[in-house]
Amino acid sequence: MPPDPPIAIACDCGESGSVAYGETWQCAKCEKRWNTGQIPREAYERRNRRMRRFRVEILAFGAILLGVFAPLVLFVESRYLFLAIIVGLAWMLLYMPLWRRRVRRAAAEAPRWELHPE
Numbered sequence: 001m002p003p004d005p006p007i008a009i010a011c012d013c014g015e016s017g018s019v020a021y022g023e024t025w026q027c028a029k030c031e032k033r034w035n036t037g038q039i040p041r042e043a044y045e046r047r048n049r050r051m052r053r054f055r056v057e058i059l060a061f062g063a064i065l066l067g068v069f070a071p072l073v074l075f076v077e078s079r080y081l082f083l084a085i086i087v088g089l090a091w092m093l094l095y096m097p098l099w100r101r102r103v104r105r106a107a108a109e110a111p112r113w114e115l116h117p118e
């Protein structure tokens with residue numbers, strides 16, 4: 001599993017940074033301290049699970065394509081390479097933009113938390 005994504009913090013003064021969950025980020029400009037431990041763990045994990053599903057989906061899809069076409073091309077008939085290229089192109093041109101849009105929307109809908117400086 002990849003490490004949990006960092007949390008982006010925007011300070012009152014306009015500075016921003018990011019830090020791992022549970023850690024405290026100190027603004028370089030105004031020295032306020034923002035503790036991400038104030039975020040409920042459950043809410044943070046729910047957000048991560050949602051984003052992780054997108055990665056799993058794309059990896060699984062890629063693995064299936066490879067698993068289907070690699071043996072066909074290598075062991076059955078090299079003409080399948082042409083079909084593999086068509087499917088690969090369709091995947092990149094049709095599926096990937098959709099996928100990226102869904103990820104962007106999910107990221108935009110991801111919860112935001114109000115932290116209180118310490």
Ligand SMILES: [Zn+2]
Binds near residue numbers: 027028031
């Ligand atoms: Zn600041």
